[in-house]
Amino acid sequence: MDYFIIFITTAAGLYFHGWLYVRIKRWMDRDLALSLAGNNPEKKVFMLQRLALARTHKVKRRDLHTVLQAAANDYDLKAPIARESSLSPHVDS
Numbered sequence: 001m002d003y004f005i006i007f008i009t010t011a012a013g014l015y016f017h018g019w020l021y022v023r024i025k026r027w028m029d030r031d032l033a034l035s036l037a038g039n040n041p042e043k044k045v046f047m048l049q050r051l052a053l054a055r056t057h058k059v060k061r062r063d064l065h066t067v068l069q070a071a072a073n074d075y076d077l078k079a080p081i082a083r084e085s086s087l088s089p090h091v092d093s
Contacts, residue, residue: 029055029064036072046075 033051037044050071059067 025061029061032065033068036068043072043075043079047072 029051033047034044037047050068054064054067
């Protein structure tokens with residue numbers, strides 16, 4: 001009976017540590033994406049979508065910063081054009 005209790009508590013402890021490790025990795029990845037977005041709420045949503053896309057494409061963690069940085073740069077290049085076109089009044093001739 002003693003061995004059974006030791007086995008169960010060891011297995012539960014290992015499972016908990018594994019679960020905690022995975023959660024912390026996910027939090028760090030999310031924090032990375034949000035830090036690259038800055039204070040722009042639209043960019044935050046965009047970066048979280050890119051993070052989800054990177055997860056589905058199984059991007060390695062060592063490459064994640066590069067991928068998210070490239071996405072942030074793409075957003076910065078495309079966003080001013082979209083904002084200018086939405087802000088400019090439409091003039092009919």
